[in-house]
Amino acid sequence: TRTSRPQRILKAVQKNATKGDPESVISAIDHYCRHKEWAMNVGDDKGLILDSVLTEVNPSTALELGTYCGYSTVRIARLLSPGSKLITVEFNPAFAAVARQIIAYAGLQDKITLVEGPSGDLIPKMKERFGIKSFDFVFLDHWKDRYEPDTKLLEDCGLLKKGTVLLADNVICPGTPEYLKYVRNSPRYESRYYKSNLEYSKVEDGLEKSVFLG
Ligand SMILES: O=c1[nH]cnc2c(O)c(F)c(-c3ccc(F)cc3)c(-c3ccc(F)cc3)c12
Ligand SMILES: [Mg+2]
Numbered sequence: 001t002r003t004s005r006p007q008r009i010l011k012a013v014q015k016n017a018t019k020g021d022p023e024s025v026i027s028a029i030d031h032y033c034r035h036k037e038w039a040m041n042v043g044d045d046k047g048l049i050l051d052s053v054l055t056e057v058n059p060s061t062a063l064e065l066g067t068y069c070g071y072s073t074v075r076i077a078r079l080l081s082p083g084s085k086l087i088t089v090e091f092n093p094a095f096a097a098v099a100r101q102i103i104a105y106a107g108l109q110d111k112i113t114l115v116e117g118p119s120g121d122l123i124p125k126m127k128e129r130f131g132i133k134s135f136d137f138v139f140l141d142h143w144k145d146r147y148e149p150d151t152k153l154l155e156d157c158g159l160l161k162k163g164t165v166l167l168a169d170n171v172i173c174p175g176t177p178e179y180l181k182y183v184r185n186s187p188r189y190e191s192r193y194y195k196s197n198l199e200y201s202k203v204e205d206g207l208e209k210s211v212f213l214g
Contacts, residue, residue: 004094004098005037005039006039006068006069006094006095006098006099007098008032008036008037009029009032009033009039009069009098009102010069010098010101010102012028012029012031012032012036013025013028013029013102013105014105015028016028016031016032017105017106019105019107020106020107021106021107022074022075022077022078022106022107022108023078025074025102025105025106026044026047026071026074026075026078029041029069029071029102030043030044030047030200033199033200034200038199038200038201039068039069039199040068040199041068041069041071041072041199042071042072042075042141042169042199043071043198043199043200044199045196045197045199046169046196046197046199046205046206046207047072047075049194049196049207050072050075050076050139050167050207051075051079053165053167053207053209054076054079054137055079057136057137057165058081058084059080059084059135059136059137059165060081060083060084060085060136061084061085061087061132061133061134061135061136061137062076062080062084062085062086062087062135062136062137062138062139063086063087063088063089063126063135063137063138063139063159064076064086064087064088064089064138064139064141065088065089065119065138065139065140065141065142065146065150066089066090066139066140066141066142066143066169067088067089067090067095067096067099067114068090068095068099068141069095069098069099069102070088070098070099070100070102070103070106070114071102072139072141072169073086073088073099073102073103073108073112073114074102074103074106074108076139077103077106077108077111077112078106078108080111084111085111085112085113086111086112086113087112087113087115087126087130087132088112088113088114088115089115089116089117089119089122089142090114090115090116091116091117091118091119091142091143093116096114096116099114100114113130119142119146119150120146120149120150120153123150123153123154123157123159124153124157126157126159127157127158127159132159133161134158134159134160134161134164135154135159135160135164136161136163136164136165137164137165137167138154138160138164138165138166138167139167139168139169140166140167140168140169140179141168141169141170144170144174144175144176144179145178147168147176147178147179148176148178148179148182151166151179151182151183152182155188155212160212161212161214162212162213162214163211163212163214164211164212165209165210165211165212166183166189166208166209166210166211166212167207167208167209167210168183168207168208168210169205169207170205171193171205171206171207171208172204172205172206173198173203173204173205176208179208180208183208183210187213188212188213188214189210189211189212189213190210190211190213191208191209191210191211192208192209192210193206193207193208193209194206194207194208194209
Protein backbone atom coordinates (compact mmCIF):
# COMPACT_ATOMS: atom_id res chain seq x y z
CA THR A 1 0.00 0.00 0.00
CA ARG A 2 1.27 3.46 -0.94
CA THR A 3 0.49 5.07 2.45
CA SER A 4 1.46 3.80 5.88
CA ARG A 5 -1.04 2.76 8.54
CA PRO A 6 -0.27 5.90 10.62
CA GLN A 7 -0.84 8.05 7.52
CA ARG A 8 -4.21 6.36 6.94
CA ILE A 9 -5.12 7.04 10.58
CA LEU A 10 -4.18 10.72 10.12
CA LYS A 11 -6.39 10.90 7.01
CA ALA A 12 -9.31 9.40 8.95
CA VAL A 13 -8.82 12.10 11.62
CA GLN A 14 -8.70 14.90 9.03
CA LYS A 15 -11.82 13.49 7.35
CA ASN A 16 -13.97 12.64 10.39
CA ALA A 17 -12.83 14.78 13.33
CA THR A 18 -13.35 18.48 14.10
CA LYS A 19 -10.22 20.64 14.33
CA GLY A 20 -9.54 21.67 17.93
CA ASP A 21 -11.86 19.00 19.36
CA PRO A 22 -9.80 16.27 21.10
CA GLU A 23 -12.86 14.07 21.81
CA SER A 24 -13.69 13.92 18.09
CA VAL A 25 -10.05 13.02 17.28
CA ILE A 26 -10.15 10.15 19.80
CA SER A 27 -13.52 8.91 18.42
CA ALA A 28 -12.34 9.13 14.81
CA ILE A 29 -9.25 7.01 15.56
CA ASP A 30 -11.22 4.46 17.58
CA HIS A 31 -13.86 4.14 14.83
CA TYR A 32 -11.21 3.73 12.12
CA CYS A 33 -9.19 1.16 14.08
CA ARG A 34 -12.23 -0.85 15.15
CA HIS A 35 -13.98 -0.92 11.74
CA LYS A 36 -11.28 -0.40 9.12
CA GLU A 37 -7.87 -1.56 10.34
CA TRP A 38 -6.49 -2.48 13.75
CA ALA A 39 -3.67 -0.33 15.17
CA MET A 40 -1.77 -0.36 18.45
CA ASN A 41 -3.47 2.59 20.18
CA VAL A 42 -4.34 2.01 23.82
CA GLY A 43 -7.94 2.17 22.58
CA ASP A 44 -11.29 3.02 24.11
CA ASP A 45 -11.60 0.23 26.70
CA LYS A 46 -8.17 0.63 28.29
CA GLY A 47 -8.49 4.36 27.51
CA LEU A 48 -11.31 4.69 30.06
CA ILE A 49 -8.97 3.25 32.74
CA LEU A 50 -6.22 5.66 31.62
CA ASP A 51 -8.70 8.54 31.90
CA SER A 52 -9.76 7.55 35.43
CA VAL A 53 -6.19 7.15 36.73
CA LEU A 54 -5.23 10.49 35.13
CA THR A 55 -8.19 12.31 36.68
CA GLU A 56 -7.22 10.86 40.07
CA VAL A 57 -3.53 11.88 39.75
CA ASN A 58 -4.11 15.24 37.98
CA PRO A 59 -0.40 15.47 37.07
CA SER A 60 1.44 18.80 36.59
CA THR A 61 4.25 17.00 34.73
CA ALA A 62 3.57 13.79 32.82
CA LEU A 63 5.75 11.52 30.68
CA GLU A 64 4.60 9.15 27.94
CA LEU A 65 6.99 6.55 26.57
CA GLY A 66 5.76 5.53 23.13
CA THR A 67 3.74 8.11 21.15
CA TYR A 68 2.88 6.09 18.00
CA CYS A 69 0.15 8.19 16.31
CA GLY A 70 -0.56 10.34 19.38
CA TYR A 71 -3.87 8.72 20.40
CA SER A 72 -2.97 8.33 24.08
CA THR A 73 -1.01 11.59 23.93
CA VAL A 74 -4.27 13.38 23.04
CA ARG A 75 -6.19 11.28 25.62
CA ILE A 76 -3.76 12.36 28.35
CA ALA A 77 -3.28 16.01 27.31
CA ARG A 78 -7.04 16.70 27.03
CA LEU A 79 -7.38 15.94 30.76
CA LEU A 80 -4.40 18.00 31.99
CA SER A 81 -5.07 21.14 34.06
CA PRO A 82 -4.01 24.51 32.57
CA GLY A 83 -0.22 24.95 32.82
CA SER A 84 0.44 21.20 33.13
CA LYS A 85 2.80 19.59 30.62
CA LEU A 86 3.16 16.24 28.89
CA ILE A 87 6.45 15.04 27.40
CA THR A 88 6.06 12.17 24.93
CA VAL A 89 8.97 10.11 23.59
CA GLU A 90 8.89 8.36 20.20
CA PHE A 91 11.75 6.38 18.65
CA ASN A 92 10.26 6.06 15.14
CA PRO A 93 10.45 9.32 13.09
CA ALA A 94 7.59 8.30 10.77
CA PHE A 95 5.31 7.72 13.78
CA ALA A 96 6.45 11.04 15.32
CA ALA A 97 5.67 12.95 12.10
CA VAL A 98 2.07 11.67 12.07
CA ALA A 99 1.67 12.20 15.83
CA ARG A 100 2.69 15.86 15.54
CA GLN A 101 -0.08 16.41 12.98
CA ILE A 102 -2.72 14.57 15.03
CA ILE A 103 -1.71 16.48 18.19
CA ALA A 104 -1.91 19.79 16.26
CA TYR A 105 -5.29 18.81 14.77
CA ALA A 106 -6.59 18.26 18.32
CA GLY A 107 -5.24 21.71 19.27
CA LEU A 108 -3.15 20.35 22.14
CA GLN A 109 0.34 21.25 20.91
CA ASP A 110 0.86 23.84 23.67
CA LYS A 111 0.56 21.17 26.39
CA ILE A 112 2.74 18.58 24.66
CA THR A 113 6.46 18.28 23.90
CA LEU A 114 7.18 15.42 21.49
CA VAL A 115 10.79 14.24 21.62
CA GLU A 116 12.22 11.84 19.02
CA GLY A 117 14.79 9.27 20.00
CA PRO A 118 15.45 6.18 22.14
CA SER A 119 13.93 6.45 25.64
CA GLY A 120 17.13 5.06 27.17
CA ASP A 121 19.12 7.99 25.79
CA LEU A 122 16.49 10.70 26.43
CA ILE A 123 15.50 9.91 30.03
CA PRO A 124 18.93 10.96 31.44
CA LYS A 125 18.58 14.27 29.58
CA MET A 126 15.10 15.19 30.81
CA LYS A 127 16.27 17.40 33.69
CA GLU A 128 18.83 19.43 31.69
CA ARG A 129 16.76 19.69 28.49
CA PHE A 130 13.26 20.31 29.85
CA GLY A 131 13.87 21.57 33.38
CA ILE A 132 11.98 18.63 34.84
CA LYS A 133 12.46 18.06 38.57
CA SER A 134 10.33 14.90 38.65
CA PHE A 135 7.29 13.37 36.93
CA ASP A 136 3.92 12.97 38.66
CA PHE A 137 2.71 10.44 36.08
CA VAL A 138 4.40 8.09 33.57
CA PHE A 139 2.55 6.10 30.86
CA LEU A 140 4.66 3.20 29.59
CA ASP A 141 3.54 2.16 26.12
CA HIS A 142 6.66 1.86 24.00
CA TRP A 143 8.39 -1.53 23.86
CA LYS A 144 7.80 -4.37 26.37
CA ASP A 145 11.53 -5.06 26.87
CA ARG A 146 12.22 -1.40 27.78
CA TYR A 147 9.62 -1.08 30.57
CA GLU A 148 11.85 -2.47 33.36
CA PRO A 149 15.18 -0.87 32.35
CA ASP A 150 13.54 2.51 31.72
CA THR A 151 11.77 2.39 35.09
CA LYS A 152 15.12 1.75 36.80
CA LEU A 153 16.61 4.59 34.75
CA LEU A 154 13.84 6.97 35.85
CA GLU A 155 14.60 6.02 39.48
CA ASP A 156 18.37 6.43 39.04
CA CYS A 157 17.94 9.83 37.35
CA GLY A 158 15.83 11.05 40.30
CA LEU A 159 12.82 11.59 38.02
CA LEU A 160 10.36 9.77 40.30
CA LYS A 161 9.15 11.16 43.61
CA LYS A 162 7.02 9.77 46.46
CA GLY A 163 3.56 9.26 44.93
CA THR A 164 4.58 9.22 41.25
CA VAL A 165 2.17 6.94 39.39
CA LEU A 166 3.43 4.62 36.65
CA LEU A 167 0.75 3.18 34.35
CA ALA A 168 1.90 0.44 31.97
CA ASP A 169 0.03 -0.79 28.88
CA ASN A 170 0.18 -4.35 27.47
CA VAL A 171 1.24 -6.10 30.65
CA ILE A 172 -0.67 -9.24 29.46
CA CYS A 173 -0.62 -8.90 25.65
CA PRO A 174 2.09 -9.04 24.46
CA GLY A 175 3.11 -9.12 28.15
CA THR A 176 5.90 -7.54 30.17
CA PRO A 177 6.89 -10.29 32.63
CA GLU A 178 10.19 -8.77 33.84
CA TYR A 179 8.49 -5.41 34.47
CA LEU A 180 5.60 -6.99 36.38
CA LYS A 181 8.01 -9.04 38.49
CA TYR A 182 10.01 -5.87 39.25
CA VAL A 183 7.19 -3.54 40.31
CA ARG A 184 5.19 -6.26 42.11
CA ASN A 185 8.16 -7.53 44.16
CA SER A 186 9.89 -4.22 44.87
CA PRO A 187 9.18 -2.66 48.29
CA ARG A 188 9.42 0.72 46.54
CA TYR A 189 6.15 0.24 44.61
CA GLU A 190 2.51 -0.39 45.43
CA SER A 191 1.09 -2.14 42.32
CA ARG A 192 -2.39 -2.99 41.06
CA TYR A 193 -3.60 -4.71 37.88
CA TYR A 194 -6.58 -3.29 35.94
CA LYS A 195 -8.04 -6.08 33.80
CA SER A 196 -9.31 -5.03 30.38
CA ASN A 197 -8.94 -6.14 26.79
CA LEU A 198 -6.50 -5.61 23.95
CA GLU A 199 -7.47 -2.57 21.90
CA TYR A 200 -10.35 -3.19 19.46
CA SER A 201 -10.36 -6.90 20.38
CA LYS A 202 -11.75 -9.50 22.78
CA VAL A 203 -8.32 -10.78 23.83
CA GLU A 204 -7.45 -10.04 27.47
CA ASP A 205 -4.96 -7.29 28.21
CA GLY A 206 -4.62 -4.86 31.09
CA LEU A 207 -2.86 -1.93 32.67
CA GLU A 208 -0.59 -2.12 35.72
CA LYS A 209 -0.68 0.92 38.00
CA SER A 210 2.35 1.25 40.26
CA VAL A 211 2.79 4.02 42.84
CA PHE A 212 6.41 4.88 43.66
CA LEU A 213 6.80 4.99 47.45
CA GLY A 214 10.07 6.97 47.49
O1 LIG B 1 4.84 -2.66 20.70
C1 LIG B 1 3.84 -2.14 21.23
N1 LIG B 1 4.01 -0.93 21.85
C2 LIG B 1 3.00 -0.31 22.49
N2 LIG B 1 1.76 -0.79 22.53
C3 LIG B 1 1.50 -1.98 21.89
C4 LIG B 1 0.17 -2.46 21.93
O2 LIG B 1 -0.79 -1.70 22.60
C5 LIG B 1 -0.15 -3.66 21.31
F1 LIG B 1 -1.45 -4.07 21.38
C6 LIG B 1 0.81 -4.42 20.64
C7 LIG B 1 0.38 -5.70 19.99
C8 LIG B 1 -0.21 -6.69 20.78
C9 LIG B 1 -0.65 -7.87 20.18
C10 LIG B 1 -0.50 -8.04 18.80
F2 LIG B 1 -0.92 -9.16 18.20
C11 LIG B 1 0.11 -7.05 18.03
C12 LIG B 1 0.53 -5.86 18.61
C13 LIG B 1 2.15 -3.96 20.57
C14 LIG B 1 3.18 -4.76 19.83
C15 LIG B 1 3.62 -5.97 20.38
C16 LIG B 1 4.53 -6.75 19.68
C17 LIG B 1 4.98 -6.33 18.43
F3 LIG B 1 5.88 -7.10 17.75
C18 LIG B 1 4.55 -5.12 17.89
C19 LIG B 1 3.64 -4.34 18.59
C20 LIG B 1 2.50 -2.72 21.21
MG1 LIG C 1 0.13 -0.32 23.94
